[in-house]
Amino acid sequence: MNTKILADSASDLSKDHYNEYDIEMVPLTVHLNEKEYKDVIDINPKTVYDAMREGKGTKTSQVSPETFKAIFTSYAQENQPLVYVAFSSELSGTYQTAKLMETEVKDEFPDAPLHVIDSKCASIGYGLVVLHVAKLAKNGASTDEIIEAATYQAEHMEHIFTVDDLEYLLRGGRVSKTAAFVGTLLKIKPILHVENGKLVPLEKVRGSKKLFPRMLEIMQDRGTDFQNQTIGISHGDDVERAEQLAEMIKEKFNPKEVVIEMVGSVIGAHAGPGTIALFFLNKPNK
Structure with missing residues (x-):
């Protein structure tokens, strides 16, 4: 019986x-x-971005305990191996809720092969981790092999991204007031990354023309073995700029594959329209 992979919608x-x-x-x-x-x-990202452009407030909430308990119980009853790779615990309470429900279900089914992993990742960075282990699962990999691979991928997944307006992240409590440096009037573009699952400002770039070249410099400094890995790009309703970045990456690094997706409603509700995010491994794929 192949191991089933569970992800949440923040994988984009x-x-x-x-x-x-x-x-x-x-x-x-x-x-x-x-x-x-x-x-x-029930909702698509475009609807969320259009509402944000109109100044409407958006909020998000984690998966309910009842939902996780129902899913975990159904797999436990069938003794079906399940690995849930979760959205970063530093950005949502979803992982903690899942762990609580895993414990509850295992009280009733002590031998249930249920496993919950904190990816410490977000958006397509998280999605690439899920895709990697889903392919392994489909090819019959053992649960232990899948857990090991998910842990390795998550640990070495780099997130380099920029937002049009840090105010959205500030409102959602995703960055601190001191971190949300002001640069709009000076045409300063922020570059952020994820450190131990948290969003952390990395540096400021003056002018949008310098933004993508600088992101590629960071990618070159931090990444490796690009020809043998899939690069992820996600965007806040700006596919044109995402494709522009993808072409620059293909020309410079010749990666195995580039996956482009829209930043989903949950992360988009905090990052806002115009977000561009880049994801790659900083160590060779095992």
Whole structure:
């Protein structure tokens, strides 16, 4: 019996990915116009970005304990191995909730092969980790091999990204007030990264023309073995700039593959429209 892979909607994978690699997805919740929507299922990112451009507030909430308990119980009853690779615990309470429900279900089914992993990753960086282990699972890898691979990929996944307006991250509590440096009037563009699962400002670039070249310099400094890995790019409703960055990467590094996806509703509700994010491994793939 092959191990089943569970991910949540903050992985920003497409429905085609879920279907092709038999990945189960659990949605986080998006709050907009005083209504609740299940991410991916009831709302799409474009709707969220358009609302944010109009000045409307958006919020998100984690997966409910009841949802996790129902999923975990169904797999435990069938004794089906399940590995849930979770959105970074530093950006959402979803991982902690899943761990609590894993413990509850194992009280009833002590031998249930359920495993919950904190990816410490977000968006397509997280999605690339999920895709990697989903391919292993589909090819019959053992649960231990899948856990080892997910842990390695997550540990070595770099996130380099820029946002049009740090105010969105500030409102959502994703960066501190001191970290949300002001640069709009000076045409300063922030570059951020993820450190131990947290969003951390890295540096400031004056002028948008210098932004992508600088991101590629950081990629060259931190990354390795690009020809044998899949590079991820996600964007906040700005596919033109995402494709521009992809072409620059292909020309400079000749990667095995570049995956481009829109930043989903949950992360987009905090990062805002115009976000461009780049993901790659800083060590060779095992």
